[in-house]
Amino acid sequence: MMTDHSWAGLEKQQEKTLVELFASDPDRVAKMTIEQSGLRFDLSKTHLDDAMLSQFAKLAEDMHLGDAKSALFSGAAINVTEGRAAEHAAERGNGDVQAVAHARALQERMRGLVEAIDAGFMGDIKHILHIGIGGSALGPKLLVDALGRDGARYDVKVVSNIDGAALTEAVKGMDPHKTIVAVASKTFTTTETLLNATSAMEWMRDGGVADPYAQFVALTAYPDKALEWGVDESRILPFNESVGGRYSLWCSIGFPVALGLGWAVYEELLEGAAAMDRHFRHAPLLENAPTLAAFCDLYYAQIKDCQTRAVFAYDERLRLLPDYLQQLEMESNGKSVTAEGAPLGRNSAPVTWGGVGTDAQHAVFQLLHQGTHLIPVEFIASKTPGHDFDTAHHETLLVNCFAQGAALMAGQKSDDLARNYAGNRPSTTILMDDVTPSALGALIAFYEHRTFVNAVLLGINPFDQFGVELGKQIAKSIGENGATGFDPSTTALIAAALGDN
Ligand code: F6P
Secondary structure, three states: OHHHHHHHHHHHOOOOOHHHHHHHOOOHHHHOEEEEOOEEEEOOOOOOOHHHHHHHHHHHHHOOHHHHHHHHHHOOOOEOOOOEOOOOHHHHOOOOHHHHHHHHHHHHHHHHHHHHHHOOOOOOOOEEEEEOOHHHOHHHHHHHHHHOOOOOOOEEEEEOOOOHHHHHHHHOOOOHHHEEEEEEOOOOOOHHHHHHHHHHHHHHHHOOOOOHHHHEEEEEOOHHHHHHHOOOHHHEEEOOOOOOHHHHHHOHHHHHHHHHOOHHHHHHHHHHHHHHHHHHHHOOHHHOHHHHHHHHHHHHHHHOOOOEEEEEEEOHHHOOHHHHHHHHHHHHHOOOEOOOOOEOOOOOOOEEEEEEOOHHHHOOHHHHHHOOOOOOEEEEEEOOOOOOOOHHHHHHHHHHHHHHHHHHHHOEOOOOHHHOEOOOOOEEEEEEOOOOHHHHHHHHHHHHHHHHHHHHHHOOOOOOOHHHHHHHHHHHHHHHHOOOOOOHHHHHHHHHHHOOO
C-alpha cells in the first residue's frame, strides 16, 4: 500500500541531532518559522529536515490531504461514521454557502438576544452561570478566563462537573435574581448538564425567584429538547447539528463570550479563526502552520513512539489551554480504528498534557530534561504582558520560556551522570503578539486544523467519539438497576459507597 511505503520511507530517514540541524543549515529558523495572524510558529527545534518534510509531503499526497481539506470546507459528510459534515469553519464564514448563511442567521439570533439582555429583557442581570461539559464548557471557560480578566461586562462562571461542590462554588456570591443560567448542551441529554441545570433551578427557587424558567437560556443543536425541558423558545439559541461538540465555541455555545465580553470580542474571535482557516486552506504545504505542526506531531508519535506531548502556556491568561487541547486532540484522534473501520495498525494520538510556566518548571520539567521518556514540548507565550506590574515579570517569564527550549535542545555534558543533560529534546514555540480575541481565535483554529491533518494522515475520523459512551451506559445501568452483573471489584465499590441499592 502506498501509505505503508511512505511511513517506511520516514522510518528509514537518518535523524540528525538538533544541534547538527542548526549547524548544517543557517536558514533553518527562517525555513521552519511561519508567521500568521499575530502568531509566530517556530518549529525549528524539531528533528524534521528537508528529506523528512518531502517524505511527509508524499504521505499527505497518498492520504489525499488536499481532497480532505476541500471536503472539510465544502460541507461534505466527512464525519463518515455519523454520516454528517464537520462545519465549524462555516461558523467563521469559510464553508459551503448555505451552511455559512445558516450559521450567520443563527449568530444574528444570538446577537439579538445579547442586545435584548443588555437592554433589560431578562431584568437587571449581573451574573451568567454557564452550565455545560466537555466541548460545551471547555471553550467558553478558556475564552472567558483568557479574555475577560479586565473588562468583562458580566460576571461569568462556568460549571461542568456533576459534583455538587462545583455548582456550590460557582453560585457563591451570585444573586439568583440577577443571574442568567445558560444551559449548554449540543444534545440536551447530557446527565451532568441536566442535573446541574435542575439544581441551579432549585437554587433560584430557594433564593426567592418566582419564575426561574424565565432566567434560563438554552444553547443547543436540539431546540425541541430544550423546549420540552421548559426553556421558552425566545431564549433558545440553536446551532447547526454538523458543528461537533468540541468545535462548538464558535456558535451559540460561545454565548457567555458574546454576552459576557461583548459582541465585538466574539466577532473578533471569529475573524481570527477565519484568517487561520484561509491560511490552512491556501498556504502551500511546507508554509502551512497546522500542516507542518502535524508533521512534527506524527514524526514523534509514529516514528519515535512518543506516548505523550506536553503543552506549556507561559502566560497565565492561557492557563486553561492544555485542558482545552486535551479534549480537542484526545477525543478527536484517540482511536484505534481507521475511518473505514479497519484496525489502525499504528499509534493513535499521543496523550496531551501540560500546565503553566514557570510553575511547571518547578514540578515536571525534571523529567522532561533527564527522564527516559522522549516528550516533545510546546511552549506558548505572548510578547505583550497581560498585566501592569513591573516589566521584570514578563521579561523573566519569557526568558524562562526560551531558556527551557534552549536547554532541552542543547543539554549539558557532565561526567557525573546525575548532572548530565542529554539534550537533543524537541520543542516548538508559538509566540503571540498578544492574547487578543483575534489571535486566540487564530490559535484555536490552528489547533483544530492541526488535529484534522493528524487524523487525515493516520486515516482516522476525528469527528466522532464513540469511546466515551460505554462508561456513560454503565453508569446509567448502575443508576437504574443497581450493582448487578458487574465484576466483583465494581460490585464491592458500589456496595461500599452507595449501599446495596
Ligand atoms: O464526552 C462526550 C461528549 O459527547 C463530548 O464530545 C461533548 O463535548 C460532551 O460530551 C458534551 O455533550 P453535550 O454538548 O451534548 O452536552
